[in-house]
Amino acid sequence: xxxxxxxxxxxxxxxxxxxxxxxxxCGITEYPTSWADRRVWVLAAEPxxxxxxxxxxxxxxxxxxxxxxxxAAETPLDxxxxxxxxxxxxxxxxxxxxxKL
Numbered sequence: 001x002x003x004x005x006x007x008x009x010x011x012x013x014x015x016x017x018x019x020x021x022x023x024x025x026c027g028i029t030e031y032p033t034s035w036a037d038r039r040v041w042v043l044a045a046e047p048x049x050x051x052x053x054x055x056x057x058x059x060x061x062x063x064x065x066x067x068x069x070x071x072a073a074e075t076p077l078d079x080x081x082x083x084x085x086x087x088x089x090x091x092x093x094x095x096x097x098x099x100k101l
Contacts, residue, residue: 002050009044009053015063016040022060022067039070 009015020036028035036043043049046066052058 002054005050005053006041006044009049009058010040012053015058018060019043019063019067022063023071026064026067026071028071042070043067 016036017033019040020033023035024032043063043066046062049058049062049066052062
């Protein structure tokens, strides 16, 4: 991991626009560029990104995977409509079952 390369990734306007396009495709339709700008440092620290950036470049698949993970982590779990498996398998989700008396 190179902090210098991470800083270069964070300053790469072309990559940020690419991330914004991916975010829009993943459902972030309101200001996807701002969404990408606010997360650029988190993305720059993604495992494998510094090596890829120095080599052949960060791939579409790497961007898509990272953006999807961030979107999923930031999307609140709707416990009222989620399936049982989603409630029990979601990381850090709190599941409370109410029983009528």
